[in-house]
Amino acid sequence: MLDWQRFETQFPMMMSALRHAKRSGRMAHAYLVVTSNPDYRIAFPPLLSLLAACTSPAPDGSPCMKCETCRQLSSGIYPDAYTLAPTSKAREIVIGKDSDDIDTLRWFEGLFHLSSVTESGWKIGTIQEADTMNESAQNAFLKTLEEPPGKCLFILTTGRVSHLLPTIRSRCQTLALTDNKCSYRFPRSADLPGILAGLCDNPERSIMKAEDSARALIDIADSLYEAAEKEVAARWKNRIETAKNLENAGVKLLEKRIEGEIGSEYRRYREQFMSMIHAWFAQRALLASGIENSLLPNPEILDGGALPEKTSEEKAYKALAFAEDLLKAMRTNVNDELAIRTFCLKVTSKA
Numbered sequence: 019m020l021d022w023q024r025f026e027t028q029f030p031m032m033m034s035a036l037r038h039a040k041r042s043g044r045m046a047h048a049y050l051v052v053t054s055n056p057d058y059r060i061a062f063p064p065l066l067s068l069l070a071a072c073t074s075p076a077p078d079g080s081p082c083m084k085c086e087t088c089r090q091l092s093s094g095i096y097p098d099a100y101t102l103a104p105t106s107k108a109r110e111i112v113i114g115k116d117s118d119d120i121d122t123l124r125w126f127e128g129l130f131h132l133s134s135v136t137e138s139g140w141k142i143g144t145i146q147e148a149d150t151m152n153e154s155a156q157n158a159f160l161k162t163l164e165e166p167p168g169k170c171l172f173i174l175t176t177g178r179v180s181h182l183l184p185t186i187r188s189r190c191q192t193l194a195l196t197d198n199k200c201s202y203r204f205p206r207s208a209d210l211p212g213i214l215a216g217l218c219d220n221p222e223r224s225i226m227k228a229e230d231s232a233r234a235l236i237d238i239a240d241s242l243y244e245a246a247e248k249e250v251a252a253r254w255k256n257r258i259e260t261a262k263n264l265e266n267a268g269v270k271l272l273e274k275r276i277e278g279e280i281g282s283e284y285r286r287y288r289e290q291f292m293s294m295i296h297a298w299f300a301q302r303a304l305l306a307s308g309i310e311n312s313l314l315p316n317p318e319i320l321d322g323g324a325l326p327e328k329t330s331e332e333k334a335y336k337a338l339a340f341a342e343d344l345l346k347a348m349r350t351n352v353n354d355e356l357a358i359r360t361f362c363l364k365v366t367s368k369a
């Protein structure tokens with residue numbers, strides 16, 4: 019069986035909403051799966067396909083896994099399921115010349131104009147890494163989304179939702195699959211939502227206020243290494259005591275191990291710090307585009323007035339794009355202070 023149960027456990031609200039949509043015949047014709055976890059981008063679209071196309075679903079709406087459609091879909095031989103993905107070389111999805119131009123948008127769309135050969139009659143198209151569609155491909159696909167052929171399900175996946183045209187986003191139902199529910203565990207993680215809310219709630223666009231937010235974020239980033247040292251020292255306290263009786267070589271070995279652990283603890287803290295910033299802005303953007311609060315993966319981190327009433331969708335997605343830039347900068351050895359200051363100024367600036 020596919021990962022149905024795993025997703026039920028991990029995203030109970032979302033899965034129950036989807037099952038309900040199936041029961042009441044109100045599934046969307048296009049879903050946008052937003053997640054930074056590449057495994058989910060692969061594993062989730064087949065489940066949505068099963069949900070949509072199963073011909074004898076269980077009373078709760080979940081797919082039976084027994085009908086012909088379910089069997090074909092779960093073994094990957096369903097004849098009317100197509101996937102479009104960026105080709106390995108260019109990492110881009112282009113519009114293409116015509117329907118014979120394989121792995122292009124025109125080719126993909128052409129498949130939906132043939133008649134269905136399946137029992138269920140459903141045609142299912144998945145666009146993996148939809149953000150790699152260039153702008154002309156996105157615009158072309160938009161037309162299909164606006165007037166979808168009957169009994170078609172489109173599933174788009176992305177890890178960089180801000181790279182999609184707002185018009186594409188608004189014509190899909192967004193499903194946000196984010197890990198780490200309630201598990202941000204780094205020093206002062208509880209302060210982070212308040213700091214980010216303060217950064218965004220700056221109608222006067224005061225540079226001073228942006229600098230305050232930057233300072234607060236830099237303080238947290240700076241404290242992570244020391245916190246990692248403390249954490250690891252506490253873990254090794256007893257061993258360090260006994261090591262005083264060891265020979266020199268033994269002590270050196272122990273020191274090396276501790277050093278390694280501090281490094282990995284620090285990287286973990288830092289990754290969580292970045293991931294929480296991203297989740298905060300991503301969820302704020304999803305809220306601004308109308309997704310229900312109950313469908314957010316980490317609503318708890320938005321507490322504290324994260325979404326001032328007037329945040330427009332456009333502004334929220336712009337801020338998310340800046341947050342994505344920040345993560346990229348912090349991962350490529352740009353000086354943290356500089357990256358954080360630049361980020362705070364961008365969020366604050368008018369443009």
Ligand SMILES: [Zn+2]
Nearest residue numbers: 072082085088
């Ligand atoms: Zn079935």
